[in-house]
Amino acid sequence: MTAAHPRHQTLHTPVLLRDVVSALAPIDGGLYLDATFGNGGYTEAILNAAACTVIAIDRDPDAIARGGALADRYGDRLHLHEGCFSEMRGLAGPEIRLDGIAFDLGVCSTQLDQAERGFSFRLDGPLDMRMSKAGDSAADIVMRLDERALAQILWDYGEERASRRIARAIVRARTETPITTTGQLAAIIHAVMPAPRPGQVDPATRSFQALRIYINRELDEIEDGLGAAEAMLKPGGILAVVSFHSLEDRIVKRFLGARSSGRPNPSRHIPAVEGPAPTFELVSRKPILPDAGETATNARARSAKLRVARRTDAPADDGAPTAGKDATGRNASCG
Secondary structure: OOOOOHHHHHOOOOOOHHHHHHHHOOOOOOEEEEOOOOOOHHHHHHHHHOOOEEEEEEOOHHHHHHOHHHHHHHHHHEEEEEOOHHHHHHHHOOOOOEEEEEEEOOOOHHHHOOHHHOOOOOOOOEOOOOOOOOOOOHHHHHHHOOHHHHHHHHHHHHOOOOHHHHHHHHHHHHOOOOOOEHHHHHHHHHHHOOOOOOOOOOOOHHHHHHHHHHHOOHHHHHHHHHHHHHHHEEEEEEEEEEEOOHHHHHHHHHHHHHHOOOOOOOOOOOOOOOOOOOOEEEOOOOOEOOOHHHHHHOHHHHHOEEEEEEEOOOOOOOOOOOOOEOOOOOEOOOO
16 A cells, blocks of 8 residues: 555545445455546445455556555455446456446545545646546647537536536636636636536536546446446346446436336337346336435435446346447546
């Protein structure tokens, strides 16, 4: 474990931890995958629940470094790998079959609390936002893309109604001085947005979320990760996914809805067509939500939703992972 940021070990509280571990129901000798290691909260709880093995993945090299102490404690029961959801089959091994997989989507609060990572406007720092510390930074994007492309990102990934106004302000501001810090970007947004009323979120929230999702290809990664999970789970294996906003949850809900039923009939006037056998069965049709006690002590839990499904013995839809170009024409890739 590196000496960097030791104080952040205790800052990230895993959301719906008991519910996730209860859903996975770890067994002695079982093999589980934590697709979002972070600070190791889910991994440690799974390892403590049974004499099992966990493969843990995270695209953030800092998270893998922080996991060193946990790896030392659990020995060959924990295998840490740096990489993305879309790479999990290669990282774990293409023939590996798992008893359970957990996803904790979105950004880790440790990343938000590090000004130098540039994820949050609460702390002024470099406008970065790269989970893997590779590829284009948020500063690169706001300085390079044209107004239309920036507005599209803010709309698609932040559902920001003022996307055009904010994009126009960014383009105007960068002609005067380079936009390189979170404080600069937040000030540009605040200058063209109404002040929030009590209880409303900061006007910069959606724009920062949108840039982060775009930079890290988060939504495509979720789709790819769910497809990989389908291929890697044993019959009876459990998939547990915690999401934090509507864009994430919509992908998870649609994936599980499609995979837990046959091909939908387009019209009642057309004879039903037999679809592929369901690859998942829903453990609960409605998401599991945190209780009042958890939301009172952990603000991050307030928007959390846990969806759980059990793998059937039907063959996986083992197509190629989601790829191609996004709305701005950029070639999508991990990093």
